[in-house]
Amino acid sequence: MPPSAAVRVGSPFTGLGPVFMKELSDHLSSIRMLVLTLFVIVFGAFPVASSLQQLRTVVGADAYLFLRIFTIAPEQIALPFVQALNFVIPLMAIGLGFDSVNSEFNRRTLSRVLSQPIYRDALLLGKFLGGLVTLAVALVALWLIVFGAGLLLLGLPPRGVEVARALGFLVVAIAYGGVWLAVSMLFSVVFRSTATSALCALGLWLFFFILWPMIADAITLGFVPNEIRSVDQLLSLQELSLALQRLSPGTLFTEAVIGLLNPETRTLGPMLPSQMRGAIVGAPLPLDESLLMIWPQVTGLIASMIVLFAAAYVIFQRQEVRA
Template identity: 40%
Template sequence: MRQLPFLKKKEELEEQVRSNNGVFSVIVRKEFTDFIKSWRIIILLVIIALTCLGSLYTAFTTIKDAISQSEDATGIAKDSYLFLKLFTTSDGTLPPFITFVSFLGPLLGIALGFDAINSERNKGTLTRLMAQPVPRDYVINAKFVAALLVSTILFFSLGLLVMSLGILLIGIPPTLEEFLRVLCFLVLCIAYIAFWLNLGILFSVRFKQAATSALSSIAVWIFFSLFYNMIIDFIGKSYVNPESISSTEEMINKQETILNLLRLSPNYLFSESTSTLLSPSVRTLGPLTMEQTVGAIAGPLPFGQSLLLIWPRLTGLIAATLICFAVSYVLFMRQEIRTN
């Protein structure tokens, strides 16, 4: 029987796709092994694990004190999302879990990404890699996937570990809603880390020296975590001047503008989203007038509503991540492979 030509073509294509997938997973596996073997990442992982356990401990002692004060505390605990407090409270000696994550997450992302391309280039392995039958974008994609895999595994195991320890220590199992909230929080963390990871990769494509790209990534991180808020505060003080504002509407508008400016910072987006997810009592992220709050019954927001509230932030974060990745992808594809 004669085989139709297009059928054969399709089979060949499938064959090619299969072998390419194999090659892709080979690179991912190698990058992943490199990450978990490198001292840089091991040290960061240990620091993150230790601080998280430390903050868990302080949260636990605070909660335990609160529970032991009243008899029907267990009942109250269920209503007030006590389990989530594991992640957000502290007795003041150590910052809570979410603060640690928002601080160390970017550092992990940067550490995973800052020398992705330029170290290969400087060691001369990029030319050798490119001389193999591997599409060029596999290199950058595989590095991204491997780094994302490292942070996903780390954060999910850490989050689940904290949950299980919480159950053991407090003795109150989380409700389904609490569990889902924590899972969403972990996904959010990964999106946040992915942003910094991609920023690192972008700088690693752009800058020839690993030190330059590390320093610029850290500079961006420090800018957003320290100076950006200060600058916006400064602008806000003169912009939202109570003396020049005549109506409530104007006041709200100006306040909104300032908030939107703040939201350009990925750090702010992340902290807004985490507090919404882990503190269900947060009902809105914008300004509220007294009129709006009068008559409102203080109560937790349902999970779906919380999710709805953070949805734009999450998509914004992912969009920023994708933009960084797209820019580095295009830069890398157009770059000369040769080193000199």
Template identity: 40%
Template sequence: MDREKVSLYTQRIITSPFWVLVGKEVRDHIKSIRFNILMVIILLTCIGSLYAALTQVRDVANNIEAGEELYLYLKIFTISGENGTLPPFVTFISFLGPLLGIAMGFDAINSEKNNKTLLRIMSQPIPRDYLILAKFTGSLFVIAFLVIMLGTLIFSLGILIMGIPPTFEEFIRVFVYLIMIIVYIGFWLALSILFSILFKQAATSALSGIAIWLFFSVFYSILVNLLVTASVPDQLFQDAQGANQDKITTYMRLSPNYLFSEITTVLLNPGFRTLGPVTMEQAKGAIPSPLAINESLMIVWPQFIGILALSTICFLIAYTIFMRQEIRS
């Protein structure tokens, strides 16, 4: 009887309107030419950077001494190709990840309106919020599958080329980092869905998402440095320089790109002990030893909460606007 109850409960969940919509979104993304092109680009670029990094890490692995901890699998993410021919994996994922999130959500709602399918969906006995929740959940499932597949590919290539299995510490760090990537891309997905609700044309919402991404990637750091430098003109004193650096770090943490870069630095470099400027008095007496995973997580926990909060705010705004919009026309 218990098995029958569990099977009936599972069947009700699978056949519920929400999960039916989620399955439809997943199928639409998998069959989409746009998603397949982006997936091939991400796979090719990441495989190229990983292979170039693995050829260098393999030389280090051959010369490793007994008991020496080098975190070889973490170096795969951060080391570039020979003579800088290919950027590291983290550079590619920080560049292509936001584009993937924007591409999967910029026409989530306005395409349904322009194709006159939104009225047809809403005419069914389906709550309105199921649609936008299914759009976000289905896209996030596809992103999570792609990211986990990349992580599995990294471990597989590492074992084949280096012949050394990853340690438990490396496995946990990489797994947590992959979760952070999913959350980071989820922010851009929520932002693009918001633009797809605000703007009628898909091209306008796509350009708006790309413009926000370019602003935070290129222009935001320049703007922050200019504003902080102009506010403290006297650069001759050490106190003024330290105050400038503190202000720059504080303002830069309003950018999701900078928050993700801090997460990447701490998780993939166990020897990285702190974020922000460190005085000589603070560094005096510190023992240069790698941090445990729980200590690294304590450092990047505020950054993770910041990205998650930005994603939640964007989606809640999109949810509120969509629930109040008129869709009969």
């Protein structure tokens, strides 16, 4: 190796703060952010409004009534709030990240910024964190709106455990947004054209939403033997199908959210008789056990976010700065 392999001196995080603050203020003051927030609120408000309407008519005692705002599928639009978010969060993350690096190339600001005392590490990480915090701000705002509306219209305060579960949901939603932010930033590093990068990120999003479930089914079908002789065989097929589905971050998000917001959920895979033994059907799981159940999903989301970011980082380090 040439002398470039030598150890470099100085913290890779020098200048991280200013980059982060600039990205954050750029995002928060941009018209794009305004449009995205409006989009998310409108998209979230409809399911919430209609599920609140429906919940107000519920008379029976439900220990987790408050959490139903998030999960219930209202009669009029048949779209639960969490499903709407599953759809909208990627769009928002892609909107925030698809031009983060290549626009600096195209505006010819990259070489000027990198000629300041700062490593590329700090630039990329600052941009990612700026986007993630922006996303978090929007989601927290949305979450508070839903919570406030619930308080006002249901006239019933949520219990502590409900708040804790709803907060967990918020964390999962932010992690999910982080995955798609990392995807769109990866494309923004790979492609010099912002349009190409946006198109690829949106393409991947549509692929996972529309095509992947079908492909996963088709692959599973290919493994079906002529006749299924035992429960084990059926089970392994189901598990294969699930494993394939879980390659889509949307599935991980949905499963984690179901586990958190539907305390009755006992397993995210096929239900085994052994798991049913001694269980009272429909009885809620304590919070810690729900958390334990969704832990693989949450780690999966965070791990894929880190892997995607690392890929973007490696490619960015090797790129030439000249346009």
